[in-house]
Amino acid sequence: MAKLWCCWWPLVPLLFQLLINSAISRLEKATTPPLPILPLPSFSQLKWQQRELIMFLHFGVNTFTGSEWGTGHEDPATFDPVELDANQWVDTAVEAGVSLVILTAKHHDGFCLWPSNYTDHSVVRSPWRNGRGDVVQELVDAAKTRGVDVGLYLSPWDRHDRRYGHDLVYNEYYLAQLQELLKKYGTVREIWFDGAKGANATNMTYYFAEWFSMVKELQSSINIFSDAGPDIRWVGDENGSAGSTCWSTINRSKLAIGKAGIEDYLSIGDPKGRDWLPPECDVSIRPGWFWHKSESPKKLSKLLEIYYNSVGRNCLLLLNVPPNTTGLISEEDVKRLKEFRIAIDTIFSTNLAESCLLVKASSKRGGKEGGYGPENVLDNDHLWTYWAPRDDYKGNHWIEFTSGTDEGLRFNVIRIQEAIGLGQRIKRHEIYVDGIRVANGTTVGYKRLHRLEGGVVHGRVVRIRIIESKGLPLISSVGLHFDPYWHP
Helix, strand or coil, rough: CHHHHHHHHHHHHHHHHHHHHHHHHHHHCCCCCCCCCCCCCCCHHHHHHHHHHHEECHHHHCCHHCCCCCCCCCCCCHHHCCCCHHHHHHHHHHHHCCCEEEEECCCCCCEECCCCCCCCHHHHHCCHHCCCCCHHHHHHHHHHHCCCCCEECCCCCCCCCCCCHHHHHHHHHHHHHHHHHHHHCCCCCCEECCCCCCCCCCCCCCCHHHHHHHHHHCCCCCCCEEEECEEEEEEECCCCCCCCCCCEEEEECCCHHHHHCCCCHHHHHHCCCEEEEEEEEEHHHHHHCCCCCCCCCCHHHHHHHHHHHHHCCCCCCEEEEEEECCCCCCCHHHHHHHHHHHHHHHHHHCCCHHHHHHEEECCCCCCCCCCCHHHHCCCCCCCCCCEECCCCCCEECCCCCCCCCCCECCCCCEEEEECCCHHCCEEEEEEECEEEEEEEEEECCCCCECCCCCEEEEECEEEEEEEECCCCEEEEEEECCCCCCCCC
């Protein structure tokens, strides 16, 4: 018996492995997704990114004095928007395709658009609504009716309050007002902090860490914007333009709110960044941030240029549309926003790539039935379905579209989107039409738009080559579009 066991003993590990392999093969019903590349966006950051366009409402005593930065000595009686209608603001936002509006609840002049318990430098001393008005509440009510989300801006720099310059008491005052806004007015989706301060302003230390902790305690799903996040970063300018290379990743340890000299780093991001901190591009529809009678809205062509340089470079566009002295958004601004929305819909509502006879790629994860084929880039899910190449594929990865007609395709905009839920990956890419390179670039991220410098191209075969990436490139969506407003 012992002799027989000795003969079988060497075969036991082999038999055991065969049993394991058999069990695994029965479990392998679907190809697993590739591993993510850290860092990753949070749920609220992903929802924020998908908004693409949101609206800022700069409104306050500056609207009536013609200033951009108030002195803090303005008489509250100056504020009297006799026709204020927050429903008109929200209707304008909805028609522009905007799902989030951010109001300047308090700007640098210290005047509060809500009846704060901690100061009377607010709407309570205004003739508007006989001192019983509340702009924040009226906006919240109007937004709720239309299913629009609300954000708030509370300026850290306060030129009115005498506590400013006294670190402890002012930080307590500011935190108290934060609590008022975040406890009284329901869900707030974004809160805006900046480091803006005049050159001769009183020295002041802001307790940002304490403020941010309180914000997250009161509103766990909120996104905090500042030069240093922690959820959304400033892009480094107020022109609505990101760097042609733009990473959602960055190192927060290199950032500080109000710190000069970091604008380029904010604009470009960092491929080795340890933090997911996507950029927001803020710009006004007019030359100034507050409404001024002498100013007019930017031309449609300029707004489209801003769109391509913000949303088209992996950013979200925050477009300021200031209400006027009557308390309404001016008709010329409303008209321009409608034109802007119509233009965006005209350009991107039709994807010519969907008409292609053949879509193929250099390789695909899991083989024919793996679920990660190139056809995924043409569905309506721009996050969680995607083309993924094989792990073992060597050489440049590519995806190719072939027209089924002799006349081919006619387009002048190319859209590429990554599956950023698994990390941002693409470092360099090129685009060819019938073998001729028509565009090239670096990062892609949530969305990259190439508005072709040479204008409209005609061709049958469009190939996107990924020259360099962090791990496997994962492309969630590709579009070929015609922009009738683009005349290079």
